Amino acid sequence: AxxxxxxxxxxxxxxxxxxxxxxxxxxxxxxxxxxxxxxxxxxxxxxxxxxxxxxxxxxxxxxxxxxxxxxxxxxxxxxxxxxxxxxxxxxxxxxxxxxxxxxxxxxxxxxxxxxxxxxxxxxxxxxxxxxxxxxxxxxxxxxxxxxxxxxxxxxxGGKDTVLVDKDADLDAAASAIVYSAFGFSGQKCSAGSRAVIHQDVYDAVVEKAAALARTLTVGNPEDPNTYMGPVIHQASYDKVMSYIEIGKTEGRLLTGGEGDDSKGYFIQPTIFADVDENARLMQEEIFGPVVALCKVRDFDHMLEVANNTEYGLTGALLSNNREHIERAREDFHVGNLYFNRGCTGAIVGYQPFGGFNMSxxxxxxxxxxxxxxxxxxxxxxxxx
CATH class of the missing domain: 3.40.605.10 (Aldehyde Dehydrogenase; Chain A, domain 1)
Incomplete structure (x- = not known):
């Protein structure tokens, strides 16, 4: 690729x-x-x-x-x-x-x-x-x-958000969260490192995302059966593992959280649930396979959280509500916004790539x- x-x-x-x-x-x-x-x-x-x-x-x-x-x-x-x-x-x-x-x-x-x-x-x-x-x-x-x-x-860089509306396709939402977060071990400026989910579907999406993440294989990237390889070097490994320790104090560890640097810098796909919208895991770019999940009251609250970082690179909204899609098109302040798909994978000439604010x-x-x-x-x- x-x-x-x-x-x-x-x-x-x-x-x-x-x-x-x-x-x-x-x-x-x-x-x-x-x-x-x-x-x-x-x-x-x-x-x-x-x-x-x-x-x-x-x-x-x-x-x-x-x-x-x-x-x-x-x-x-x-x-x-x-x-x-x-x-x-x-x-x-x-x-x-x-x-x-x-x-x-x-x-x-x-x-x-x-x-x-x-x-x-x-x-x-x-x-x-x-x-x-x-x-x-x-x-x-x-x-x-x-x-x-x-x-x-x-x-x-970015702190990119996948939004899940209450009437979204929940399987598609879980897929968007997981593959946006863990592609290339989360080492993308476009990686979806946080998901903001409507309270009505929060528990179901959390469960589906965790189950999907557990199916991902971590190992040698030269093996075609491997989904996720290591992070780039020791410094990156140490940084990501330190954020995982922070996450344990800020949210509920659903899956992952383990690392092994004995023969490479491997970190399991890690999901934290119940993370506050202002927590460090929701605000700071981690650049590794860690995603934070946050519950919101309604769509207004969802957009508020979507825009509450200093970045503005990519974002995604999973929704079947046309009014909400059009509102996000205007009010979700990111350079690359995707509807009903993940927030990574811009193609040259199709989705010109670059963001706002500190991105x-x-x-x-x-x-x-x-x-x-x-x-x-x-x-x-x-x-x-």
Whole structure:
């Protein structure tokens, strides 16, 4: 799937730039000719994450390249080899030397240098909120000899919610909760790490979700019978396990809660029920296979809880009430909203991806206006 999405990004952005290469139509008066077209920004820093080590890395790199920029590609510390192989493929494809420059390294050692350098024109970042905010702050400072204000494109994470209305298909709701929470071990910024459920169906949904989660197999991801592999490294394992301990004080452990780091960093799919809407498990991004379930009184209360985090990336509503669906369409403040399905799995060109608030800079990867973020518009007017 990671490879398929990388191909989708390459194909989509190549076709999109064909639509943009001649600029946009503007009006001309008698005796003049006006043109509006796009030019590259310059040298960009691409900082990609570990969780989609090919797709997001290739997509963000390709978007910058097809729009005429040269880039320094700094992949996540944990996944440099995938990026190295991508660079080899780009060389084989005939990309000129110097367009794509591979800069692996520890973010704490080279990240600030790359972002702050006066010749850096823009930064495209996907990763945590903490690092994204640091990049945004550092990029905003004008360095000696710098002649522009740097542009930052950032996708920083989420605390994404699956809403279950009282008239929803309860089996579909349980499926949406479980597969949104535990796909790729919950290591997605779009992962549904909390579910907000109407009190009338709460007990039934909780039971169905727990039963479904118990059927998931955890083990070697190279085995096709395995549903869920490990989390990325020891630091992630320790963080997620610490949140599980917090969860034991904030809710009722339904299933999971166990970890094994003896031969990898494996954590069982974990569900906590009866969690307060303001609890840490309901507010903080965990980035692991943990989901919190919360009971609400009515649909108004449901929307209130849906919007009560500092993020705004993805969300889902399971409902057969058309009025509620339309209200959520207007009032559920997320960049990607899904009805009667899970909150993960955006497809390039179908569901352009990116969120609001602390989820990033509202850019939509795989969407019709993403490439413009990597360019600047120039107007020329000729009198004759």
């Amino acid at each position: 990671d490879t398929a999405e990388a191909i989708d990004f390459l194909e989509y952005y190549a076709r999109q730039v064909l639509k943009l290469k001649d600029g946009a139509d503007v009006k001309s008066r008698a005796g003049e000719s006006n043109q509006y077209h796009y030019i590259p920004l310059g040298v960009g820093i691409i900082i990609s994450p570990f969780n989609f080590p090919l797709a997001i890395m290739a997509g963000t790199a390709a978007a910058a390249i097809v729009t005429g920029n040269t880039i320094l590609l700094k992949p996540a510390d944990a996944t440099p080899v995938v990026a190295a192989k991508f660079v080899e493929v780009m060389e084989e494809a005939g990309l000129p030397n110097g367009v794509l420059n591979f800069i692996p390294g520890n973010g704490s050692e080279i990240g600030d240098y790359l972002v702050e350098h006066p010749k850096t024109r823009f930064v495209s970042f996907t990763g945590s909120r903490a690092v994204g905010c640091r990049i945004y702050e550092r990029a905003s400072k004008v360095q000696p000899t710098q002649k522009w204000l740097k542009r930052v494109i950032a996708e920083m 990033g800079t509202d850019s939509k990867a795989g969407g019709p206006d993403y490439l413009v973020l990597h360019m600047q518009a120039k107007t020329t007017s000729e009198a004759y």
